[in-house]
Amino acid sequence: MSDLKFGTSGLRGLVTELGDDVCAAYTLAFLTHMQDRHAVPADGLLLVGYDLRSSSPRIAAACIAAAKAFGMRVENCGPLPTPALALRALSLKAPAIMVTGSHIPADRNGLKFYRPDGEIDKADEAGILAVLDREKPAAPESDDAEISQEALQRYVERCASLLAPGVLSGRRIGVYQHSSVARDVMVDILTKAGAEAVGLGRSDVFVPVDTEALRPEDVAFAEKACREYKLDALVSTDGDADRPLISDEKGNFLRGDMVGLLTARFLDADAVVTPVTSNTSIEHCGFFVKVYRTRVGSPYVIEGMNKAAADGCRCIIGFEANGGVLLGTSVGTADRSLDALPTRDAMLPILSVLAMAAKEGVPLSQLVNGLPARFTGSGRIEHVAAEQSAAFLKSLEDAGTVEVFFADVGSIGESDRIDGTRIVLSSGDLVHYRASGNAPELRCYTEAASKERAAELLAWGLERARRALNDKLSDREFSR
Template sequence: MSSLKFGTSGLRGLVTELPDGVCKAYTLAFLTHMQKVTGVTSDSTLLLGYDLRSSSPRIAAACISAAQAFGMRVENCGPLPTPALALRALILKAPAIMVTGSHIPADRNGLKFYRPDGEIDKIDEAGILAVLDLAMEHPITPDEPTTIMPDALQNYINRSIAVLKPRALAGKRIGVYQHSSVAGDLIVTILQNLGADAIALGHSDIFVPVDTEALRPEDVAFAEDACRKYKLDALVSTDGDADRPLVADENGVFIRGDSVGLLTAHFLNADAVVTPVTSNTAIELSNLFAKVYRTRVGSPYVIEGMEQARADGLKRIVGFEANGGVLLGSPVTTGGGTLDALPTRDAMLPILSVLGMAASKDVAISALLHDLPSRFTRSGRLEHIPSTASDPFLQGLLDSARRDAFFAQVGTIRASDAIDGVRVVLSTGEVVHYRASGNAPELRCYAEASNDSRAEELLQWGLKQAQEALSLPS
C-alpha cells in the first residue's frame, strides 16, 4: 500500500513512490485544478523551488517538464526556503510548487502546492485528486535545464532584514547551525546585515532530518557544546526547508516552538493569535492577546483560523504552530518597515523576533521566558506506526471508561477533547495529548505541566503507555 498522501503540509511519501511519472501526474493535476478555480491559463508562469535532499532536483525537473508540457512558463527559483517561494508566488500572483519533505527522513520527499493567493486548502487537495491521472503516459523528453532565477531568494532576504531596525543585532554573537537546511547560508547573510557576528556551524552535505518538535539527542548536545565553545548569545537553525525555526538560548537550551511563537506574536503586538491545540496554554494564561483561536494541527487549519480572525475584526493577526513556524495573517509594522501578510509557515520571522526582542530589552535570550506563565511542553513520537494501528488506539480512547482507566496512573481527567487526536486535561491542569502525524507513520505524544521535569515525566509515561497498548517491543 502506498504511503503517498496529502498530510498536514502537502503531499508526502517515500522517494520510491515519487518517480518522474507520478511527479508529472500530480503537477498536471494541480495545474488543471488551478485552471478551473483560479483562472490560471496554460501560458501563465509556474514557480518551482526545492530543498537540499538528494532526490529533490530530480523531482523538481519532472515537475518542470510537466509544466512545460502543459504550456506554462516556469521560473526555476532553485534551492530556497519554502516561505521564500510562497512570498514570490504572492508577489507575482502565480501558482507554485515546492519540492520538499521538510523534516522527515531523506528516504521521503514531497510536493507542497501554492495557489496564486496562498497555500492550497483541503478543498483544493480534493480537487487535485479528482483530476489526477496516474495512468497517463508521459513521454520521455530530453532534459531542458532552466536557469535558476535569484529574485525569490532576494525578495525574502529583503523582507527578513526589514523585520528589525538597521544593526539591531550589533554586538551579538550568534551561531547558525546549518546542517542541511536550505537556509543555512541565508541566515548568516541576514544576521550579518543586521549587525550580528554570525558564525556558521555544523554544515552537512548529507541530509539531516531535523524535526523541531522531536529533536535528536545529537542536536541538543551540539547546541550546548557550540554555545559554550564559541561563547554565543544564541544558536539558531531551521528544519530542512526553513519553515520551522530553532532558537537556543545562551546556554544552548532550545526554546520550545510554541514559546517561540508566543514571543513572536508578542514582539509583533498581535491582537489575535491562531494556533493548534498542541501549543501550550501559556498563550491564554499570558493575557497578552485580545483573542486566541485554537485549531487542528496543520497550516490549512491555522489559515482558516486567521481568516476567521479577520472576519471578526482583529487587525494584527499572527498564527503559529507548536513546531515554531509562524504565519503572518495581516500586515504589520516593524522596526525596519512594514511586512505584508505571509500566510505560510516561516522560520526567519520568529528567529529574528526572538533575537530582536532580547536585543531591544538588553537581556539574555533565556530571560525572555521569565515573564511568561510557567507552562512547559514536551513532545515525542513512536515511529513506524501506520494508521491501521494508531487509528484504533485513538478511537479506543474516545470511550470514557477506557480513557479513565488508561490515564488512571497519572490522575483523574478534568476535561478532554477530540479536536485533533485525543487530548486530556488532568485535575492538576496537566495535559497529555495523542495524535497521529499527518506527514509520516508516527504516533505523537504531547505533555504539558507547570515545570519541565514533570512535562518530561508525563511524556515518557505517555510514550511507554502507548507503546504497551500498541504491543510494541521496548
C-alpha cells in the same frame, strides 16, 4: 502513486515512489485543478523551487518538464526557502510547487503546492486527487531550466527590512548551517542587522533536523557551540527553512510554541492562532485579546486566521508547535513593516526573538523565564499504521474507557477532540494523543507545572499507549 499521501505539509513519500512519471502526474493534476477551480490560465506562469536534498533537483526538473508540456511558462527559482517561493507566488499571483521533504530523512521527499493566493487547502487536495491520472503518463524528459534568483533576493530584502541596521550590534549569533536551504541567507540577514554571525556545522549530506523532535547530537552541538564560541544564541532551521530552531546563550533550545508566543508579542499581535499541540502559556500569559485553537497543520491555522480576520482582529499571528510563524495581516514594528505572508516562515521568528532580547538588553534565557511556567514533553511511537492510530483514538472517545485509561495519573477534568484526544486532568496536567499527518506514527504530548512531571507523564503516556496498541493488535490476530 497509492503509497503517496497528503499530510499536514503537502504530499510526502519515499524518493523511490517519486519517480519522474509520478511527479509529472501530480504536477498535471495540480495544474488541471488550478485551471478548473482557480482560473489559472493554460499558458500562465508556474514557479518551482526546491531544497538541498540530493533528490530534489531531479524531482523539480520533472515537475518543470511536465508543466511546460502542459503549456505553462515556468520560473525555476532554484534552491530557496519555502517561504521565499510563497512570497514570490503571492506577489505574482501565480501557482507554485516546492520540492521538499522538510525535516524528514533524505530517503523521502515531497511536493508542496501553492495557489496564486497562498497554500492549498484540504478541498484543493481532494480536487487534485480527483483529477489525478491513475494511468501514469510517460516520464517527461528532464528540463534544466535556467535558475532565477529573483525570488530569493526578494525574500532576503523582506527579512532584512524587518529590523533597522545595527539592531543586533554586539550580539554574537551562531548559525547552525547543516543542510538548511537558508544556511547562507541566515548569515547574510543577521549580518545586515548588525550581528556577528558565525557559520557552524555546514554539511554536504542532508541532515534531517526536526524542530519538534531534536536529535541528541543537535542538543549536544548547541551546548558545545555556545560554550566554545561564547554565543548569545544559536539559530537554525529545518531543511526548507519554514521552521526555526533557536537556542539561548547556554545552548538550551526554545520550544517552537514559545518562539511563536514571543514573536507574536514582539509584533504586538491582538490575535494568535495555533494548534492544540502548543502549550497553554499562550492563554496564561494574557498578552493576546483572542487565542484560536486549531488542528495540527498550516491549512487549519490559515482557516483560523481567516476566522480571526472575520472577527475583526487587527494583528493576526499564526504559529505551530514547530515554531513556524504565519503572518495573517500586515504588521509594523517601531522600525519597519511587513506585508502578510500566510505560510510558515523561519526567519521572521528568528529575527523577532533576537531583536526582542537585544532591545530589552537581556539574554534569551531571560525572555523565556518571564513567561508562565508551563513545561511540555513530546514523543512518538513509530511504525504505527494509520488504521491502528485511528482505532486507538476512537477507543478514547468513550467516557468509561478514558476514565480507566487515565486512572494511574489522575481524574479527568476536561477533554477535546479538535485533533486526536486531548485530556486535561483535574490537576491541570495535560496528555494529548494524535496520529501524525506525515508518517506512520502515534504522537504524544504532555504539559505540567514542572519539567519533571511533564517528562513523567510523557514516559507514562507512551508506555500506556504501547500497551493499548499491542493489546488491540493481539485481539485482532486472535480473532483471525
